[in-house]
Amino acid sequence: MLDRPLRAVLARPVDAIARVLDRRWISPNGLTMTGLALGVAAAVAAGLQWWWAALALWLVSRVxxxxxxxxxRLRKADGRAGESEAGGFLDITADFVAYGATVVGVxxxxxxxxxxxxxxxxxVLFAYYINGTAFLAFSSIAERTGRTIDDGRSLSFLGRIAEGTETIVVHSLWFIMPFWxxxxxxxxxxxxxxxAVQRMIAGYRALR
Known part of the structure; x- marks a missing residue:
């Protein structure tokens, strides 16, 4: 609800900071991964009950x-390497990893x-969250760019070691052996x- 008006207010200062950061050794993907690292650090700080440190790390990570x-976008407008589908995929996946990590930490x-x-x-919930984000984000971008994976399912699913069958088996084991x-x-x-990590890597490479 607040994203659109907030983006309008912050557009100019954010663009100004982006121009300051426009150096050859700084990349958009590098900023994405830095934000992710800071978000995870905030989660660790929260888990250790370092609440003010967690707050600071979290706010900086979101900035x-x-x-x-x-x-x-700045580099694309100047005719240089700019926005990419792979970068968009990496960004949304990193966001959800940071969100889930802070939930666990708190x-x-x-x-x-x-x-x-x-x-x-x-x-398990945290792992599901990251995993679902990775393949849903890939499916959405792959559909839009014509790089879908058609295996009979409604989504472009990046198959890896943990899939539907394994999920059914593990959940059944919980019911059968609750003491374990x-x-x-x-x-x-x-x-x-x-x-989830495998899907993140595979999705990023497939969309490059």
Whole structure:
């Protein structure tokens, strides 16, 4: 609701900062990854209950994240390397990783002493979040650019080690062996996270 009016207000100062950052050794993708690193650092700080540090890191990460697109558009307008589909994919995926990471960090920090009850499942949720973002963002951009993957599904799905069948099996194991649910969740979260990283890399390369 507030994105459009806020963008209008901040357009000029953001463009001005982008011009200051327009140096050969600074790239839009580099800014994206810097924003991601700062967002994850904010999540870690929150988990350690360093709340003011977390707030500072989070705000700086979002400022940096807002500059990658501005720098790309500036270079495109000047006839240099500018916005790319791969960069857009990387940006939205990094955003959702940062968002999910901070949710986990705040949950750990705000409920210290009780995390043992739910943290394995929260890791699974975090992995699902990243994984879903990667393949949904790829599917959307691939559709728009005519680079779809047609395997009979409605989306352009980047298949990897954790897919629908594996998900059904793991969820069934939770019901069958609830006393092992937490260890299963840890292993499953790791597998889904690996799949998410694989999809991010594959999607970025496919859209370059």
């Amino acid at each position: 940096v994240d807002g500059l990658d697109g501005a720098l790309a 949950a750990v920090g705000a409920t210290a002493g009780f995390a043992a009850l739910w943290w394995p499942f929260l890791l 649910a937490a260890p299963i969740a840890v292993v499953w979260a790791a597998l889904v996270a690996v799949s």
